[in-house]
Amino acid sequence: MKAVGVIVEYNPFHNGHAFHLEETRKKSQADVVIAVMSGQFLQRGEPALLPKWVRAQMAVLAGVDLVIELPYQFATQKADTFAFGAISLLGAIGCNSVCFGSESGKIDDFWATLDFLESNKQEYDHKIKFHIDQGVSYPTALSRAFLELQPHESIVDLSKPNNILGFQYVKAIQDLNLDMEALTISRTNANYHDEDFTSATIASATSIRKAMFAQNGTLEEIEPYVPKTTFNLLHEYAKQYHQFHQWENYWTYLRFRILQASTEELRNIYEVDEGLENRVITAALEANSFHDFMTRIKTKRYTWTKLQRMCTHILTNTTTAEMRQRMTHPSYIRLLAMNDTGRLYLNKWKGQAPIPLVSKLSSFQQDDIALDVRASRIYALGATEEKQQALLEMEYKQPPIYISNKKRKGIL
Incomplete structure (x- = not known):
């Protein structure tokens, strides 16, 4: 098969x-x-x-x-x-x-991009390091370094979220030497990041979740954008469990984990790096919600996504040693x-x-x-x-x- x-x-x-x-x-x-x-x-x-x-x-x-x-x-x-x-x-x-x-929608362009970056790897890595040293986030450093290489027309725009993932899928196929076709x-x-509905039937998951968690939001608002089976399962889960999962549900637990930990314990958590543990503790003492907490720890150097991943690892008490041990294959x-x-x-x-x-x-x-x-x-x-x-x-x-x-x- x-x-x-x-x-x-x-x-x-x-x-x-x-x-x-x-x-x-x-x-x-x-x-x-x-x-x-x-x-x-x-x-x-x-x-x-x-x-x-x-x-x-x-x-x-x-x-x-x-x-x-x-x-x-x-x-x-x-x-x-x-x-x-x-x-x-x-x-x-x-x-x-x-x-x-x-x-992009063009698979040949992903392979061309992979060849382009491998041919310019030393210069690309140097430019990434330069921009990180300037205090910008890692994704921003990647994007700026990529544009400075002056890619030609058949190169994929790696500032777009799905193109970034697609490029990494193609790279993984090559790195793993798999006999697998990429489409x-x-x-x-x-x-991907659209927060509002812009079509009658197609919407991003981001906009669907935003509508669901809006103050007066109802499931009926998202009904045109999901299959009937999805809508029914959402209804069933809401009826049985009374709420959907979002970060605010976990704020009390996250705050407890931060405030009961020492700075050394926090430093051992995956993605808590470069002194973030002190900023995290200070913010946890002052914040009254997860969103408030995130706003307090957000800097130009770290994306919201990177900081959320860090919070996930703090919440689950996942150390750098554990992750590195299991990230091989x-x-x-x-x-x-x-x-x-x-x-x-x-x-x-x-x-x-x-x-x-x-x-x-x-x-x-x-x-x-x-x-x-x-x-x-x-x-x-x-x-x-x-x-x-x-x-x-x-x-x-x-x-x-x-x-x-x-x-x-x-x-x-």
Whole structure:
């Protein structure tokens, strides 16, 4: 069976994702679509709106055949590490191709950009260091260094978020020496960071979440922008758990973690660097909300995203040593959800997988998966008090979700 991979967060799954899936099947001519999906915390350093199990269910109901989890140590990282982990897993589960959305829409330009930067690597690295020394953020330094190399027309614009990720996916394929075809699809209508609705049916996940968390926001406002199955699952989760997950849910826990820690303990946390521990403690003493806290620690040198990722690691008590130990290569494939096609593919592939397939947490070496388990424990605290236990138990008791093709057709 021919497999194509997609790298996703589905926070939540929306009509733009549905378009991407449809085009992925057309471009790849694959028999099975495999999604590697971030778990409870995401690449921008945010708690997912919904638990990974619910988002995996959204994915399968919308047409993904198999969903696997991108481990915490890759999911909560800057673009290169995020991409390395995701592409490694898609390679380990036998994907012949990967298809991603981009502002460019031209795959040849990504390979040309990779060649261009490798040819100018020494100068590029020198320019990046120069701009970082000037006190700007790492992404800004990358963007300025790139433009100063005066790239020609067929070079991808690496100031665009999806182009940046796409470039890193292509680079990871090359670095891992994988026999995997890279495909790309142009993003349509809504841009990644758009905060407002600009189309009748297509909206960014950012704008959807903003509408959901608005003071008088209702789920009905986002109904035109998500598939019926997504809308129903959002409604069901709101009814059962009473609220969705956002950083403000975790502010009390984050503040406690900061204020009970010594400066040395904070320095050992991943991404707490260059004296940030002192700034973090001072801000935690004075802030009255997560947004207030973030505003107080934000500087020109650090992006909001980098600081959110740092907060995620403080919240989960994840040290630099732990992350570096686990960032080499993924050591397992955790199964989250599948349909009949995904199950058939797994049955054919499982004997060839170079790393273990994990369907039961109790049957796998706990130390290897410890970061994911800890992240899920902390994530559960973002639910209302009477619902936290249910989310805590889900990490241990929930088997991979199976939705038969027949059942999916009945729901649709």
